[in-house]
Amino acid sequence: MSEKRHVLQVENATMQFGGVVAVNNLTMEVNEGEIVALIGPNGAGKTTAFNVITGVYQPTNGRVSFYEKPMVCNHPRGKMEKLYKGQNPKMYVHEHTLAPTPDHITKLGIARTFQNIRLWKSMTVFDNVIIAKHMRAKHNIFSSTFRVSRKEEVRMREETEAILREQGLWRVKDDLATSLPYGLQRRLEIARALATDPKLLLLDEPAAGMNPQETLELASFIHDIRDKYQLTILLIEHHMDLVMNISDRIYVLDFGSLIAHGIPSEIQANQHVIDAYLGVVEDE
Amino acid sequence: MSEWISANLPYLLAGISVGGQYALIAIGYTMVYGILRLINFAHGDVFMVAGLVMVYATASLPIYISVILVIVVTVILGVVIEKVAYKPLRSAPRMSVMISAIGVSYLLQNCALYFTGGLPQVYPAIPFLSKVVNVGPATTKMVTIITPILTLVLVFALVALIKYTKVGMAMRAVSKDFETSELMGIKINNVISMTFVIGCFLAAIGSLLYFTNYNSVIPTSGAMPGLKAFVAAVFGGIGSVPGAVIGAFIIGICENIIKGLGWTVFSDAFTFVLLIVILLVKPTGIFGEKATDKV
Amino acid sequence: MGKKLTAKRSSEQKIGSVIAILCIIALYVFLFCLDNVLPASNGTVQMLITVLKKASIYALVCVSMNLLNGFTGLFSLGQAGFMLIGAYAYAIFAIPADQHNAVYQYFDGGAIQFSIPEVLGNVLGKNGGAFLGALICIIIAGCVAAVFAALIGIPVLRLKSDYLAIATLGFAEIIRAVFQWNGLGKITNGSNLLRKYTSFNDIQIQVGGTIFKLGTIFPFFIATLSILIIVLLVTSSYGRAFKSIRDDEVAAEAMGINLFKHKMLSFVISSFFAGVGGALLAMFQTTVQAAPFRSSMTYEILLMVVIGGIGSITGSVIASFLYISASEWWLRFLDSGSFMGMSVPFFRDGFRKVVFSVVIMVIVLFFSRGIMGDKELSFAGMIRKLRGKKAVPAAEGEEDAQ
Numbered sequence A: 001m002s003e004k005r006h007v008l009q010v011e012n013a014t015m016q017f018g019g020v021v022a023v024n025n026l027t028m029e030v031n032e033g034e035i036v037a038l039i040g041p042n043g044a045g046k047t048t049a050f051n052v053i054t055g056v057y058q059p060t061n062g063r064v065s066f067y068e069k070p071m072v073c074n075h076p077r078g079k080m081e082k083l084y085k086g087q088n089p090k091m092y093v094h095e096h097t098l099a100p101t102p103d104h105i106t107k108l109g110i111a112r113t114f115q116n117i118r119l120w121k122s123m124t125v126f127d128n129v130i131i132a133k134h135m136r137a138k139h140n141i142f143s144s145t146f147r148v149s150r151k152e153e154v155r156m157r158e159e160t161e162a163i164l165r166e167q168g169l170w171r172v173k174d175d176l177a178t179s180l181p182y183g184l185q186r187r188l189e190i191a192r193a194l195a196t197d198p199k200l201l202l203l204d205e206p207a208a209g210m211n212p213q214e215t216l217e218l219a220s221f222i223h224d225i226r227d228k229y230q231l232t233i234l235l236i237e238h239h240m241d242l243v244m245n246i247s248d249r250i251y252v253l254d255f256g257s258l259i260a261h262g263i264p265s266e267i268q269a270n271q272h273v274i275d276a277y278l279g280v281v282e283d284e
Numbered sequence B: 001m002s003e004w005i006s007a008n009l010p011y012l013l014a015g016i017s018v019g020g021q022y023a024l025i026a027i028g029y030t031m032v033y034g035i036l037r038l039i040n041f042a043h044g045d046v047f048m049v050a051g052l053v054m055v056y057a058t059a060s061l062p063i064y065i066s067v068i069l070v071i072v073v074t075v076i077l078g079v080v081i082e083k084v085a086y087k088p089l090r091s092a093p094r095m096s097v098m099i100s101a102i103g104v105s106y107l108l109q110n111c112a113l114y115f116t117g118g119l120p121q122v123y124p125a126i127p128f129l130s131k132v133v134n135v136g137p138a139t140t141k142m143v144t145i146i147t148p149i150l151t152l153v154l155v156f157a158l159v160a161l162i163k164y165t166k167v168g169m170a171m172r173a174v175s176k177d178f179e180t181s182e183l184m185g186i187k188i189n190n191v192i193s194m195t196f197v198i199g200c201f202l203a204a205i206g207s208l209l210y211f212t213n214y215n216s217v218i219p220t221s222g223a224m225p226g227l228k229a230f231v232a233a234v235f236g237g238i239g240s241v242p243g244a245v246i247g248a249f250i251i252g253i254c255e256n257i258i259k260g261l262g263w264t265v266f267s268d269a270f271t272f273v274l275l276i277v278i279l280l281v282k283p284t285g286i287f288g289e290k291a292t293d294k295v
Numbered sequence C: 001m002g003k004k005l006t007a008k009r010s011s012e013q014k015i016g017s018v019i020a021i022l023c024i025i026a027l028y029v030f031l032f033c034l035d036n037v038l039p040a041s042n043g044t045v046q047m048l049i050t051v052l053k054k055a056s057i058y059a060l061v062c063v064s065m066n067l068l069n070g071f072t073g074l075f076s077l078g079q080a081g082f083m084l085i086g087a088y089a090y091a092i093f094a095i096p097a098d099q100h101n102a103v104y105q106y107f108d109g110g111a112i113q114f115s116i117p118e119v120l121g122n123v124l125g126k127n128g129g130a131f132l133g134a135l136i137c138i139i140i141a142g143c144v145a146a147v148f149a150a151l152i153g154i155p156v157l158r159l160k161s162d163y164l165a166i167a168t169l170g171f172a173e174i175i176r177a178v179f180q181w182n183g184l185g186k187i188t189n190g191s192n193l194l195r196k197y198t199s200f201n202d203i204q205i206q207v208g209g210t211i212f213k214l215g216t217i218f219p220f221f222i223a224t225l226s227i228l229i230i231v232l233l234v235t236s237s238y239g240r241a242f243k244s245i246r247d248d249e250v251a252a253e254a255m256g257i258n259l260f261k262h263k264m265l266s267f268v269i270s271s272f273f274a275g276v277g278g279a280l281l282a283m284f285q286t287t288v289q290a291a292p293f294r295s296s297m298t299y300e301i302l303l304m305v306v307i308g309g310i311g312s313i314t315g316s317v318i319a320s321f322l323y324i325s326a327s328e329w330w331l332r333f334l335d336s337g338s339f340m341g342m343s344v345p346f347f348r349d350g351f352r353k354v355v356f357s358v359v360i361m362v363i364v365l366f367f368s369r370g371i372m373g374d375k376e377l378s379f380a381g382m383i384r385k386l387r388g389k390k391a392v393p394a395a396e397g398e399e400d401a402q
Helices: A046-053 A101-108 A127-134 A141-145 A151-166 A181-192 A214-230 A240-246 A264-269 A271-278 B002-036 B043-060 B063-089 B093-117 B142-164 B166-176 B177-183 B188-214 B219-236 B240-262 B264-281 C010-035 C043-071 C080-095 C099-103 C118-158 C160-180 C182-188 C217-234 C237-245 C248-256 C259-285 C293-307 C313-328 C332-336 C349-364 C379-387
Strands: A006-017 A019-032 A035-039 A061-066 A071-075 A110-112 A200-204 A231-235 A249-254 A256-262 B132-135 B137-141 C202-207 C212-215
Touching: A006 A046, A006 A231, A006 C237, A019 A046, A019 A061, A019 A249, A035 A046, A035 A214, A046 A061, A046 A200, A046 A271, A046 B240, A046 C202, A046 C349, A061 C099, A071 A101, A071 A141, A101 A110, A101 A127, A101 C248, A110 A151, A110 A181, A110 B093, A127 A181, A141 A151, A141 C202, A141 C217, A141 C237, A151 A181, A151 C237, A151 C248, A151 C349, A181 A200, A181 A214, A181 C182, A181 C293, A200 C217, A214 A231, A240 A249, A240 C217, A249 A264, A249 A271, A256 A264, A256 A271, A256 C248, A264 A271, A271 C043, B002 B132, B002 B137, B002 B142, B002 B166, B002 B188, B002 B219, B002 C237, B002 C313, B043 B063, B043 B093, B043 B188, B093 B188, B093 B219, B093 C160, B093 C332, B093 C349, B132 C212, B137 B142, B142 B166, B142 B188, B142 B240, B166 B177, B177 B188, B188 B219, B219 B240, B219 B264, B219 C160, B219 C293, B240 B264, B264 C010, B264 C118, B264 C160, C010 C043, C010 C379, C043 C217, C043 C237, C043 C259, C043 C293, C043 C313, C080 C182, C080 C259, C080 C293, C099 C217, C118 C202, C118 C217, C160 C182, C160 C293, C182 C293, C217 C237, C217 C313, C237 C259, C248 C259, C293 C313, C293 C349, C313 C332, C332 C349
Parallel strands: A035 A231, A035 A249, A110 A200, A200 A231
Antiparallel strands: A006 A019, A006 A061, A061 A071, A249 A256, B132 B137, C202 C212
16 A cells, blocks of 8 residues: 555544533544544534534644644643643643634635535525635635626636536526425535535535435445545544445544544444444344 | 712712612613523613603602502513513524514604603602712712612522522523423423513612602613613623622712713713623623533 | 536516616606706705605615625624714815814814815816815725724624624714714814715706706715625625625635634625715714714614615615605604694604604514515516516526526
8 A cells, every 4th residue: 555645633632611521632644535434422522523623623632734734733721731641741732822713724625514514594506605615716805896807706606517517416506505405405515515625525424314325325426526526535424334335444432532443344343332332232 | 098088979879879770770681681692672761661650650649659550560561572572583583683672672762752752751759769868978869878778689689589499490491591491391481571570670670769860761761771781781791690780880880980080971981891891801791601602 | 518607698687787777867867857957945855855865875874784784694783883983084074174163163173174175176176176075085984984893893703693783882882982072172073063064065066057966966876886886795706705604604614714804894894884874974964973873873774774674785775765765754744743634633743753663663573574585676586577487596696598
């Protein structure tokens, strides 16, 4: 296997809200072109981990690096120093803190979808996607308002059309986003994320609410976009068939801590994971 | 030092007095916000209406009956407003309810303007409260001394109610989590009505005290005290009764000290400067809780 | 590659544009006649002129508030404060030099001793100076308001919606207090009026030997231009970004939109036009004082926005015209004591406002989406309806050839 670049590195990330430690000392990495899954019971801290990676929360401790450059670092008044006292001092990251806002991180090339679909409800399918193109366009408020040059707007529209056609959403481009059936809404959210030209795509429960047939289609869909857009993908998911099917590697969280990590077959055989999450015998 | 005190004693007294009155109004704001997350813009105008009702009532009824009438009418008014203007919008976006509150405020002011013809109404003298007394070198009305005492008594009673009674517990539950409380069987509508009853009761008392001091009632009499009481509630931590009271006293005292220093133009503005400062430094207020939003 | 996107506009849009242009021309001809042809002493004409002037000003202010509240989702209650700043900024630069001592009588004639319309008047003649001078002063007014907005926005825009509302309300009240303070009297004239500056009655042109008054066309012109700019903004990429912030700012941020920058842009631009509105109001009233610019003015504007539909520009325009017409004119009889010749005792002063308030409550409670909801009134849309075609969302400016 050739040496792949580390797209995402999460080191000792801890996220504490008051008395609750939502994510406890998480270390993981995602390499170029991989599809990595983050699984675990509800409340295990998976979405919180996403929020730390995308800059919604600044971690209490730890660091997130993107293409091996530090991107997010812990809060300066982190309480973790006391917690890790006496342990390996290297676990506490004493760096100059970085706290980019989520839009900054998106510009760097990380895009995400949300657990409870967050589409812009009053806007059409087309507009939902073209807005994602706004940040990369070469314009300012004056040139945009006074239509100084049509080039950027035309380019954005053409790229949006391309994405919508590829995702099979062109027919409904003028419909309100909320009028779409649930499955298409999820696809629209992914299309919108793709419109930001990401290198890393974070999918939060993309198969939620889907039946087995749709889940199968989603699996090949994820493979397709990974190949077509040259992406690296990190996903949170509860549908184990999807996870085991498409993931290269899996990380398992329970109560905020990492309890297992490996390839699908290893995880399926891991006793700890079975006890905490996957379950043993089918109950009636 | 004693010179400064005697020179400024009238202002300090006025400050404590008006602070107490603001506190009584502020409690209404803070309780309603705690439960409904609504800034009840109309509350200050309900306070003004209470003043007007007293004026009209005493024209034909004896003082003590008028007092009772004022309290009853104010409470009914508050409950009616809630049922008509806020309840239907409970599931609407927050901005809609706030706009409704603004509309009610507008309506109350215009009704008052219509009924009074725009002329300031002279507030009747309530025998005990208007008595002139001496405090050290300063002369003032009895109401100035009564107000802080009465305010504290009422506040303690209210805090006791919230802490030790079933109704109070229900209110605390509803302000923590609206939906769950409903699911747990708490009769939300009764809790909300109770909140408005208490808030308007206190506002009515506040109006009796306030207008005994300031003597004239005009349609916009409620606007400034209302806004200031609201700032007091935000300052103290919206949802916290003790916080609102402390905030109100601070505003009342500082406002009068500023007047004493000669900067009368800015005495009102001080309140808003305080508002800005607290919103920037600690938006949840002195006694408020930090809230994190789940994404 | 798919079909070209920027191809022909639909026939409805072409016809719609033509009708719109014709309507605007007709409107301006009508306004011109109002000022110059119809008898000035006629009561109805006078009333119409007053109402139209005031309504056009409020239309602009409502649209500027809608930009902030309706399109970006920022519940700000500071509009009156920015209008106040605009009104003062305009008046300060437009008081003729020889009037300064009379106006600033307690402040030694004030800080500046010139007025822009006069300075320009030396070059362009009295009328040209008045017109261009007023225009420049209006732009200055907007810019000053925008600067204040930028400063206020830095701390205030990161607050949550309720807190933003009361913070902006607080700032508006602070501004009002500051402008009444005699300490700044050299600039603001303290608690006294500013007056004698260039107003609508000074705007006129001379063709040959006749003077044509443009007193009503002028505010309409400024308002139309301003609203047009706002429409361009709202239909641009930035306008879409604003709407995304309104609908879900967490998602907007995740899709690369810098919240602070965009909220600030919306706030500053909205305040600029509120300042312009304030300047026009100053011209309309011919005197300026800080006291009337209180929170109740903001509330009235907010109510107009709600009546018209939050998120609809045409709604705001329609609502402000209806509101001003009703309050200044149509419902006057409610204050007059009689109706259709019969004496009605409770129709006395103030009843009009009471009826008004009730109507507003009814709208807020039962018709909260307002007249237009969040749709825009367009001639193209109406024609499409007449032809029985499916309606197209107003968000886009162009569509494919069918």
